[in-house]
Amino acid sequence: MLIGAHVSTGGGLQTAVERGAAVGADAIQIFHPSPRARRPTNYGPADFAAFNEAFAASPVRSTVIHAVYLINTTSPDEVIREKSLSSLLHAVRLGDAIDADGVVLHAGSRKQEPLDEAVARSGEVVREVLAETESCPILFENTAGTQGPLGRDFDELQMLIEATGGGGRIGVCIDCCHLFASGFDIVEPDGLATVVDDLDRIVGLDRLRCLHVNDSAVPAGANRDKHANVGAGEMGPGGIATFLSEPRFEDLPAVLETPGPEKRGPDPAEVQRARELREQGLAARS
Ligand SMILES: [Zn+2]
Ligand SMILES: [Zn+2]
Numbered sequence: 001m002l003i004g005a006h007v008s009t010g011g012g013l014q015t016a017v018e019r020g021a022a023v024g025a026d027a028i029q030i031f032h033p034s035p036r037a038r039r040p041t042n043y044g045p046a047d048f049a050a051f052n053e054a055f056a057a058s059p060v061r062s063t064v065i066h067a068v069y070l071i072n073t074t075s076p077d078e079v080i081r082e083k084s085l086s087s088l089l090h091a092v093r094l095g096d097a098i099d100a101d102g103v104v105l106h107a108g109s110r111k112q113e114p115l116d117e118a119v120a121r122s123g124e125v126v127r128e129v130l131a132e133t134e135s136c137p138i139l140f141e142n143t144a145g146t147q148g149p150l151g152r153d154f155d156e157l158q159m160l161i162e163a164t165g166g167g168g169r170i171g172v173c174i175d176c177c178h179l180f181a182s183g184f185d186i187v188e189p190d191g192l193a194t195v196v197d198d199l200d201r202i203v204g205l206d207r208l209r210c211l212h213v214n215d216s217a218v219p220a221g222a223n224r225d226k227h228a229n230v231g232a233g234e235m236g237p238g239g240i241a242t243f244l245s246e247p248r249f250e251d252l253p254a255v256l257e258t259p260g261p262e263k264r265g266p267d268p269a270e271v272q273r274a275r276e277l278r279e280q281g282l283a284a285r286s
Contacts, residue, residue, distance in 0.1 A: 001244065002026035002062050003213075003274050004255040005266040009033075013047045013098075016063075017054040024271045027062035027253035029104070032091040034068060048097040055098070062253040063100045064139070064173075064210050067091045072108030073125040074118035074150055081125065084108070088129050088138075095136030101253065102137040102209050104173045107150040107160050115159075118150060123163025130169055138164075139173040139209050144225035145182030152182060154202040161203065172203055175212035175257075176243045177228075180235050183221035187239035189246075189285060196248055211254040213274060215240060229258045229266075230274050237277055244274065245281025 004027025007019040013030075020028035033042060055063065068091070071084040091103045105126075110118035126138055140160050143149040151157050157172050164170050176186060185191035199205065215233030217226035231237040244254060256266040256274060 001250055001278065002253040003244075003271060003278070004028055004060075004062065004253050005271055006030070006066065006255055006257045007265065012050065013043050014050040014054040017051065017058050017060055020060045021058045023266055023268045025060060025266075027064070027255055028060055029064045029066050029255045029257070031068060032065050032094045032103075034070075034087065034090075043094065043097075051098050063098060064253060064255065065091050065095050065100050065103045065136075066257075067103050067105045069106065071105065073105070073122040074108040074110045074113070076113060076117075076121065081121070085125050085128060088125065089132060092129050092133040092136050092138065096134045100136050102139040102171060102173070104139045104141050104210060104212075106141055106143065109148040110150055111148055115150075115156075119156075119159045119163045122150065122160055123165070126164040126170070130164070130167070135169070137169045137171050137209060139171045141173040141175055141212070142178050142182070144178045145221075145223040154199050158203050161207065171207040171209040172199075173210040173212060174199070174208060175214065176235065176240070177212070177214035177216045177233075178225060180216045180220055180239070181218055181222055181224055181226075183223075185220075187220075187235055187242055189242050192242055192246055196246060200248075205248060208249075208252065211243075211249060211252050213240065213244065213254045213256050214258050227258050229260065229270055230256060231277060237280075240274070241277040241281030241284065243281075244278035245285055247285075 005025040006029040007016045009016045016030045107122045143151045145152045215228040215235045217228040218224045
């Protein structure tokens with residue numbers, strides 16, 4: 001398992017690699033810039049080269065890009081659709097340029113729109129982006145379970161996947177805080193094993209490419225997305241240890257998106273804490 005951290009790209013794309021290495025991360029997640037932002041945030045070949053050079057020389061083994069939250073691939077509004085399309089295209093092109101392991105995407109909220117139509121619109125946007133890019137995967141992330149944002153359970157994730165044509169570039173990213181807030185029973189190994197069985201049956205584990213590891217500031221089933229530092233929320237040390245030691249998650253990047261002690265993201269101690277909890281989880285299972 002590649003324990004990772006969401007890091008800033010402030011000061012240049014390649015600085016994300018340095019920040020990741022500085023907190024002891026094996027994997028990093030970054031936001032891509034808005035497509036309308038001007039340089040220096042709108043990256044070019046020199047930025048990609050600097051990033052790729054820094055990445056090759058660092059202990060970081062995996063990069064994922066988190067798509068910006070303004071994207072709503074499900075919207076019937078033409079303006080929002082176009083903005084979402086260009087923004088997602090921008091993110092996946094960046095992923096191609098830096099050989100990222102995926103662009104993590106919240107499909108968006110359907111608000112009061114019918115589910116089937118919202119899913120179909122999302123599929124069209126994603127298919128257009130796939131057609132105009134090369135190889136970087138797009139990974140739908142599960143949501144915290146409220147009505148509206150698509151991806152609240154594995155059936156909805158599978159609907160989103162099918163609407164894209166279900167090719168090899170489509171996968172999922174599973175966030176444990178969102179599972180927990182959605183009411184999935186994941187804090188004990190048996191409960192988590194059943195949830196992973198369901199994920200395998202409905203979506204397929206070959207589509208699982210990334211994990212988000214956050215504790216939850218709200219109780220199980222509260223249907224709100226509020227991250228806490230690992231071991232310091234309602235999942236607690238035991239719940240995080242269970243999640244990080246699930247055998248079928250062994251080969252995945254597991255990225256912390258926590259507030260961190262200074263509200264500036266995970267620090268070296270928290271990344272280390274996640275490693276220790278994983279060890280504790282593994283020991284408890286054996
Ligand atoms: Zn997310
Ligand atoms: Zn997440």
